[in-house]
Amino acid sequence: MTTELKRILLVEDNQKDIDLALAALAENELANEVVVVRDGEQALDYLCQRGNFRLRARGNPAVVLLDLKLPKLNGLEVLRQIKADPQLKMIPVVMLTSSREEADVATSYECGVNAYVVKPVTFSRFVEALRELGVFWAEINEPPPGSIGRRANRRA
Amino acid sequence: MHDPLDRPGQVRWYGRQVATLAVAAATVFSLVLLASQLHRALGGSGVVVGLQLDTVLGLVCLCSASWLLSLRVRGRRTLVIALAAIAAVIGAAALVRHLAGVELVGDHSVDLGLPGRMGGNTALLFICLGAGMALGLGQSHRIRTASDALVLSAAAICLFALTSRLFGSRSQYPLPTNDPMLLSTAVIGVALSAATVLQRPERGIGQLLGSSASGGVLARRLLPIVIVAPIAITWLTLLGVESGLFDAAVASALSVVAGIIILVVVLVGSSRAVDRLETVRHGNEAQIRQMVQDISRHSQDLHRTNRELESFSYSVSHDLRAPIRHIAGFAELLSNHAGARLDARSQKYLTTIIDSAQNAGLLIDELLEFSRIGRAALHGRDVDLGEIVRDSWNNLVMERRGRDIRFEVGALPAVHAGPTLIGVVVANLISNAVKYTAPRPEAVIEITAKRDGHDVIVAVRDNGVGFDMKYADKLFGVFQRLHGDEFPGAGIGLATVKRIVERHGGRIWADGKLDVGATFHFTLPAAKEQR
Structure with missing residues (x-):
């Protein structure tokens, strides 16, 4: 398990989606900025630096890309726990999901999600979406204090 | 004419006929009276019809009121009340005079040959019928109940006069209700009472008689029996006594037994009818309960189907979009990766795969939109x-x-x-x-x-x-x-x-x-x- 802290935490269980996301991030030269975890529990372990991620470097990622459908804890539950934790609640969380369901969108925003992105069907649009997400949250946006941002990364 | 299905209208129609009958009877009687007066004035002799001026006046008032009631004229209400009240006042005045034993000169103005006083029972009849008619136009429930009671009393007074006449009574009792009432007055009184009841079919007894429910049916069937049977039985037994077949005690026993038999028959008949209705109602209730159960089961089924549809469209949106995205995504990756090495035909195949996947994705989005619109609340x-x-x-x-x-x-x-x-x-x-x-x-x-x-x-x-x-x-x-x-x-x-x-x-x-x-x-x- 990784002990690194990177700017993007991708929470995704489907290997094909991970491959596509990594390929898209690679197209945008963001592949080295991402840590991938496979379920909700791991996501929280990573963020809270416990379990397998006990030894990871301190600090928060600049953004969490969260799938809705996840094993163990689903995306909404992870989101709720992040937003309920005083240490984590400032981390920007972006839902990256296949679901266009109104209920999912509404509940995510009620739980304090920072953005909601439906995965486009075609790869070129997906690349575009991930580039804009990566650029915005990891580059343009000023992350909350304690996060690994553009400048912190540069320093490291 | 009346509509056969419009029961209140039908009852009112009967009321109009009875009122017309009463007026006709009164007219015929007045003519007879006039003729007999004329006959006497010309020095003839014969049957003397004794009718007082106030009785005539009262009957004219009551008949006019009843006649007016059957006409649908504007403003008739006040006139009917006034006429009915006049009749009641005439009756009251006559009763007071009767009890006090006063005789007025005018009492003899129509008939000089007979004791010139309105009978006490005729006076009571006028009071009851006049007051009943006037109150019948009142609005409150209590007033209308009182009116029904008064009209029924009037009918009873007339019936009493009629039956005692029928049974051959000639006796004079000190009771004012037992004064001989003229047959004509009694007949007109009964007709007017019936007309008054029938002319307001929207409430009271008139409503019951007009009701198309089972109570109304029962009332319409039993009413003639209840009136005619006791009179007929007693009259027959009295005939038996007069012709020497049996004595008064046997006559009373006979009429009592016959009365009991008739009452029992009526009782059994009506109880059976009520019983049958109750059974039918229970059946209907069970049927309705069954229907309500069926409907609620169907509605539960519908709810379940709806929930299933919703979860179906949810999995379509989530589970079906993912593989389609993977097909399109990896085909595009392949095209990017190996594009240069592929011949034109392979390139075209890849493009077709990508296009088809893209279309499938659009199709799913449109389907979801279609189902979303069906469920979305309408905010117009x-x-x-x-x-x-x-x-x-x-x-x-x-x-x-x-x-x-x-x-x-x-x-x-x-x-x-x-x-x-x-x-x-x-x-x-x-x-x-x-x-x-x-x-x-x-x-x-x-x-x-x-x-x-x-x-x-x-x-x-x-x-x-x-x-x-x-x-x-x-x-x-x-x-x-x-x-x-x-x-x-x-x-x-x-x-x-x-x-x-x-x-x-x-x-x-x-x-x-x-x-x-x-x-x-x-x-x-x-x-x-x-x-």
């Missing part, structure tokens, strides 16, 4: 149709690129609808018009609207490829397409449009001619402000 308000049309037209900038389209919009009124949903309708119809006019060097798309009562009919006309009217009913079905691949589309757009229009309580239909053009009409409720 007054919206400017013209603005929606302009927005839709501007949003189609991509589709209109390189086209020569004349877009004509007439005066469009405001409608009452959900703005987003109506946006979907207008956008779909205009986009279709743009799509199907593609082969035309100069396309014409025309949008007009006109009022139709509380609705607005909107028409979207184009000069495109049109369609054959025999397929018109297929236009609005899901996945129904009238054109092949030359025009892109999944075949859901018009189904969605129809669903939205119908959710607004409107209709949609289309006219078209192959190679000439198509016109889509739909109705929406007009804006509330303009209704």
Whole structure:
């Protein structure tokens, strides 16, 4: 398990989606900025630096890309726990999901999600979406204090 | 004439007939009276009809009141009350005189040969009937009940006079109720009482007699028996005594036994009828309970099906989009990765895979949109149709690129609808018009609207490829397409449009001619402000 802290935490269980996301991030030269975890529990372990991620470097990622459908804890539950934790609640969380369901969108925003992105069907649009997400949250946006941002990364 | 199904009307009709009868009887009697007076005045002799002036006056008042009641004249109410009150006052005055033993000179004015006083029972009759008629026009329930009681008392007084006359009583008792009443007065009194009851079928006894429910049926059947049977029995036994068949004790015993038999028969009959009704009602109740159970089960089934549909559309949106995205994504990756090394045919295959996956994705999105519209709550308000049309037209900038389209919009009124949903309708119809006019060097798309009562009919006309009217009913079905691949589309757009229009309580239909053009009409409720 990784002990690194990177700017993007991708929470995704489907290997094909991970491959596509990594390929898209690679197209945008963001592949080295991402840590991938496979379920909700791991996501929280990573963020809270416990379990397998006990030894990871301190600090928060600049953004969490969260799938809705996840094993163990689903995306909404992870989101709720992040937003309920005083240490984590400032981390920007972006839902990256296949679901266009109104209920999912509404509940995510009620739980304090920072953005909601439906995965486009075609790869070129997906690349575009991930580039804009990566650029915005990891580059343009000023992350909350304690996060690994553009400048912190540069320093490291 | 009366409507046979209109029971109150029927009862009122009977009331009118009885009142007419009473008036006729009174008229005939007056003529007889006049004739006998004339006969006496001319020195003749014979049967003397003794009738006092006040009795005549009272009867005239009561008959006129009853007659007026049967006429549907405006303002009759006051007149009826006045006439009835006069009759009651005449009766009261006569009763006072009767009890005090005073005789007035005028008492003898009509008949000089007989003791010139109205009988005590006639006086009571006038009081009861007059007061009953007047109070019968009152509004409160209590007053009307009192009126019924008074009218029934009047009828009882007359019946008493009639039956005692029938049974041959000649006796004079000190009781004022037992004075001999003239047969004519008694008959007219009974008729007037009956008419009074029957002429107000919307309440009291009249209502019961007119009721089409089982109580009314029972009352109508039993009433004649209840009146006629006791009189007939007693009269027959009295006849037996007079002709020496048996003595008074036996006569009483006979009439008592016959009375008991008749009452028992009536009792058994009516109890049985009530019993039968109760059984039927229980059956109906059980049936209704069963129906309610069935309906609630169906509604539970519906709820379950709805929930299943919702979870189905959810998994479609989530689980089906993912593999399609993977196909499209990896095909594109492959094309990027190996593109240069692939021959033209392989490249084309890859492009086909990507396009198909993309279409499948769009199809799923449209299907989800279609099902979402079915479930979405409708938030209607007054919206400017013209603005929606302009927005839709501007949003189609991509589709209109390189086209020569004349877009004509007439005066469009405001409608009452959900703005987003109506946006979907207008956008779909205009986009279709743009799509199907593609082969035309100069396309014409025309949008007009006109009022139709509380609705607005909107028409979207184009000069495109049109369609054959025999397929018109297929236009609005899901996945129904009238054109092949030359025009892109999944075949859901018009189904969605129809669903939205119908959710607004409107209709949609289309006219078209192959190679000439198509016109889509739909109705929406007009804006509330303009209704």
